[in-house]
Amino acid sequence: MTGAARMLALCYGNPGRLDDGLGPAFGAALERENLAGVTVDVDYQLTVEDAMTAAAHDVVLFVDAAITGAEPFFLHQVTPRASLGFSSHGAEPEQILALAAELTGSAPQGYALGIRGYEFDEFGELLSTGAVENLAAALQFMVPMILCHDLRHSLRVAAMVPGCRPGRQTAQAAEG
Amino acid sequence: MTTTTGDRRIVIEPVTRVEGHGKVSILLDEDNKVKQARLHIVEFRGFERFIQGRLLWEVPVLVQRLCGICPVSHHLAAAKALDRIVGADKLTPTAEKMRLLMHHGQFLQSHALHFFHLCSPDLLFGFDADVAMRNVIGVAAAHRDLAVQGVMMRKFGQEIIKATAGKKIHGTGAIPGGINKNLSIAERDGFLKDIGQMMTWARGVVDIARGYTIDNLATLADFGSLDSNYLSLAAADGSYEIYDGGLRATTCDGEIIFDHVDNQLYDQYLNEEVRPWSYMKFPFIKSLGPEHGWYRVGPLARVNNADRFTTPEAEQARQEFAAVTDGKPCHVTMGYHWARMIELLHSVECIQQLLNDTDLQGTDLVVNGERRAEGVGIIEAPRGTLFHHYKVDEKDQVTMANLIVSTTSNNEPMNRSVQKVAEDHLSGRMEITEGMLNHIEVAIRAYDPCLSCATHAMGQMPLTIELYDHEGTRIDERVRG
Incomplete structure (x- = not known):
């Protein structure tokens, strides 16, 4: 990926639901960095029209809280995949990419950043202590990678970061 | 548990x-x-605990944390409850119509999302079709125009919300006693440019839903269907209403159980049952008791309960819907899809009417009156009747909140449909x-x-x-x- 690539960071989650706000918190921090060529979009959840926004970029980084998986965060590549759920309340990154490809004829490269959270089960606008630490680690690692628009490289690096011991998804992504 | x-x-x-x-x-x-x-x-x-002690002015914004798909519904229901508390019994025409425009924008985006994202694969391919095709990507592949329409209708609705609420999410438009902005001429003209296209597309999705339902009625008639009671708002003259009006409940035969019920008195007519196996409550009509008093809400309930629509094309569509069951309530669960598309058409018609109303450019935005310590706001959210009930103290801090969301009302019916x-x-x-x-x-x-x-x-x-x-x-x- 070259420095000219247009990157979209789709950061989602509910900031009123404790650690589910990790995605929006990452998005807010990324916006403050004001990185050239990077568009940051924050929303509650992914929906179908995100496919059109995604299609207008070369690279999309989906940022969400993670209930399970490696700590403090994991990163994996996302490939288009069709699926049908039972509710309109949310779509998956794979679905967004597949829809982008179907509607526009091309899909951007996709990556998913899952930041581990621990408390999701009540209302509250504060992240847990562990989530705050994980968010900081994710930002510290990801911002330089985003800055050079090289998320493919970041996959390889993430797999070598001790604190980000690869979960299954990370290992898979590193292979991809 | x-x-x-x-x-x-x-x-x-x-x-x-x-x-x-x-x-x-x-x-x-x-x-x-x-x-x-x-x-x-x-x-x-934990919502009640979350909101206790918050200032009443914050509530319409805070409640949008409840849902990412229908934040506007919570926003408006809370604002209506707080109108009551600040003594704003009659809003200015600009405030009333701006809220209505926001509400119809919400219906449009939510119903378009449901149709395209969830319902169209079942309708277009049948729910026995290969799972590899029966999804939103399959729809985009086989019916590209329809897929684009779904996305664009949803986007149009979202833009209406942004223009009326200030933002797509966490809008601040509705405030106790009114609204904090009007619609600019430039915003209005932007929407008017696209409204004709929205009408065409809305007619098209009604045709798809109607055709599918009628063509497959023999199969659908028994699929998860229930002879149920129905609850919704209705206007004073019995017509379809989603923002104001009284509560109307009907039996499976279409007989009125109660009608024109003052929103402030909802808890005299409805109760909620707790069951040990579920964290979600089971509401019921008090006079019928928990065993027989369960009811359905949402598009099917609203279209069944309405005597008429106030817009011509939706009314025509409603009559076609009602004719299938000879004017009696439709109990076909899959009929929700058709009813939902009739509502979508109605919302587009209403948006068109509102955009041509100069009251939206008015500057008289807020009223106040004699303050009260308690207020109830009920609206029809896209998924059904939504209740917000608050009490505040003399410092304007919330001391009590009670919400009944649409899905809670549909809890018993969904369980029964799944069982069937x-x-x-x-x-x-x-x-x-x-x-x-x-x-x-x-x-x-x-x-x-x-x-x-x-x-x-x-x-x-x-x-x-x-x-x-x-x-x-x-x-x-x-x-x-």
């Missing part, structure tokens, strides 16, 4: 308490026939097949449950179906991930 009844043991695991997750548990009897099927979708908790589908399609089998899973999902999708304050963190499985034998031993599980 664990509850034991006879030889049955149903376990709600802690993970199921995370919203955004549904679980169906099916218990077989000794002959491997379905004895019981239950849908567990967890209602939000399970009985019809699963009995005698010891494993959950893809087809079975989908039949259950189709029934749930018709209601489009609102996963209140949904969290969608990675690692969460949207739907799990578990099969138990007569001794309560789990013999199969299937996860939709």
